[in-house]
Amino acid sequence: MSKPRVFVTRRLLESGLSLVQEFCEADIWFGEMPPSREEILGKIAGQDGLLCLLTDRIDAEVMEAAGPGLKVISNCAVGVDNVDVSAATARSIPVGNTPGVLTEATADMTFALLMAAARRVVEGERQVRSGGWKTWSLDNLLGADFAGATLGLVGFGRIGRAVARRASGFGMRVIYTDPNPTAPQPGEEALQVDLDTLLHESDFVSLHTPLTDETRGMMNAAAFAKMKATAVLVNTSRGPVVDQPALYQVLKSHQIFAAALDVTVPEPLPTDNPLLTLENCIIVPHIASASRQTRQNMSRMAAENLIAGLKGERLPNCVNPEVYGREQG
Numbered sequence: 001m002s003k004p005r006v007f008v009t010r011r012l013l014e015s016g017l018s019l020v021q022e023f024c025e026a027d028i029w030f031g032e033m034p035p036s037r038e039e040i041l042g043k044i045a046g047q048d049g050l051l052c053l054l055t056d057r058i059d060a061e062v063m064e065a066a067g068p069g070l071k072v073i074s075n076c077a078v079g080v081d082n083v084d085v086s087a088a089t090a091r092s093i094p095v096g097n098t099p100g101v102l103t104e105a106t107a108d109m110t111f112a113l114l115m116a117a118a119r120r121v122v123e124g125e126r127q128v129r130s131g132g133w134k135t136w137s138l139d140n141l142l143g144a145d146f147a148g149a150t151l152g153l154v155g156f157g158r159i160g161r162a163v164a165r166r167a168s169g170f171g172m173r174v175i176y177t178d179p180n181p182t183a184p185q186p187g188e189e190a191l192q193v194d195l196d197t198l199l200h201e202s203d204f205v206s207l208h209t210p211l212t213d214e215t216r217g218m219m220n221a222a223a224f225a226k227m228k229a230t231a232v233l234v235n236t237s238r239g240p241v242v243d244q245p246a247l248y249q250v251l252k253s254h255q256i257f258a259a260a261l262d263v264t265v266p267e268p269l270p271t272d273n274p275l276l277t278l279e280n281c282i283i284v285p286h287i288a289s290a291s292r293q294t295r296q297n298m299s300r301m302a303a304e305n306l307i308a309g310l311k312g313e314r315l316p317n318c319v320n321p322e323v324y325g326r327e328q329g
Contacts, residue, residue, distance in 0.1 A: 004071075004310045006049035009035055009056045012076070016299030020051065023307050041065045048072075051306045054079065055267075060087035072309020076302035078102060079238060080319050081211040089320045096305025096315040100158060101297040102289035106236055107162035109288040113234045113260035114151075114204055118144040120258075122282050144203065144232060144257060147171040152202030154218075155209035155237065156181060156190070163206060164188045175201065179214075199226035204234070211238035221246040224256060231256045236288040239265040248274050251281050262288045 003025040011030050012020065020026050027043055029035045034055040035043065044050060044066040052058055054077040063070060063084075074096040075083055088095045116122055120141045127133045127141070151167045153160040153176040164174045165188055174190040177198050184190045195218075199205065205227065209215045219233070220243040227233070233256060235242050244265060250256050260282040261275075267286055275281050289295065305315045314324060 004048040005046065006051060006306060006310070007040075007043045007047045008051045009040065010053050010076075012051070012303065013296050013299040015296040016076075016301075016303035019300065019303040019307060024049070024310070044070075049306050049310050050074070051076065051302055052083070053077065054082050057082055059084040063087055063091055063093065071312070072096065072306055072315070074302045074306040074309065074315075076298055079210055081238065085320050089323055092323045094309050094315045094318050094323050095320050096302065096309065096317050097319050098298045098301040098305075099317055101301055102294050103158040103162050105291040105294040106159050106288040107166060108291075109262060110159070110163050110206055110208075110234055110236050111166050113236070113262065113282060113284070114206065114232060115146070117232045117234065117258040117260040117280075117282050118146065118204070120280075123279050126279075144230060149173070149203035150175060150201050151204045151206065152176065152198040153190070154195070154198065154205065154207045156184075156192075157208060159236070160206075160208035161185065161188050161190075163208065164190045172204075178209075195223075196226060199223055200228075202231060203228065204232045207233075207235045207237045207241055209237050209241060211240055216240050217243045219243060219247070221249070224250040227256050229255060229257065233259040234261075235259075236262040239263040239267060244273075244275060247281075248278070251275075251278050254280075258282075260284075262286055 006024045006026050008020060008026055008028040011028060040056060040062060044062055047066055048069055049072045051074045058073060070093055072094055073083060073088055076098060078097055078099050080095060080097050083095055085095050120143045124141050148171060150173045153163060156176040156178040160176060167174050168189060175193045175198055176190050177193060177195045181192055218241055224246060247259060251259055258280040262284050263286055264283060269283060305317055308315050
């Protein structure tokens with residue numbers, strides 16, 4: 001019996017790659033850079049399944065190019081803003097993602113960025129390498145304190161709540177805003193407030209919101225104007241949540257103290273982007289989930305979603321479960 005045919009837009013780590021290659025006839029893109037739009041449209045034709053990354057735009061045109069045999073789209077990421085889920089649902093195609101598995105790694109990275117920006121770690125390292133460190137002094141690279149500071153979480157899902165648990169160990173007060181709040185669990189002492197209150201009161205603002213029409217550009221000039229001049233902004237969610245030109249202006253004029261970004265627009269950020277000229281802005285290449293075990297788990301989960309869809313089974317992690325009701329109805 002012939003194996004189902006699938007297109008995989010990038011090489012998975014071994015935990016997922018072995019599953020896909022064993023069960024499927026897989027066309028895997030091994031290039032360092034993502035496949036182009038034209039290459040995706042060409043390779044998807046006639047495939048039974050698609051396993052993609054957040055760098056791939058999967059819209060109705062791609063689904064049409066695949067043809068009526070496309071049974072499943074598996075996105076190797078938590079967010080699915082790169083996939084037109086509505087278009088998939090209209091075609092009764094389940095869309096899978098990899099939630100939960102990267103929560104702890106992303107929360108760890110959030111705190112790493114909070115501390116690096118607040119304590120000016122990158123500036124200090126550059127000072128040493130450049131020969132700028134001349135002697136110990138009382139006022140060299142003064143940063144922000146954590147104990148007793150207020151951490152504001154924009155989004156209180158799995159990752160936001162994991163960050164709240166870490167903050168308790170630093171003696172921080174935690175506040176949060178979320179349109180669909182869930183009650184804090186033991187070890188997650190946090191107070192729900194509105195966004196304006198959060199921006200006014202927070203010493204640290206950390207973004208953990210999905211990218212939606214409402215959150216796109218939410219951190220803009222008006223939002224930054226409500227923040228403390230001593231505040232630190234960290235974004236490990238999605239790049240478009242932050243208005244980057246506005247962020248550049250407030251960092252350059254020291255209207256806020258510092259920022260650290262794991263995500264940007266575009267990705268990768270061009271080397272001539274003005275944010276890269278600022279000492280008080282740390283930018284890393286979208287690596288919040290980049291621990292060895294986390295990325296192995298993501299690869300495995302994406303493969304398991306793909307294979308379940310090809311078998312006609314319910315995806316272990318499905319973002320549009322209504323397709324099953326649609327099929328049954």
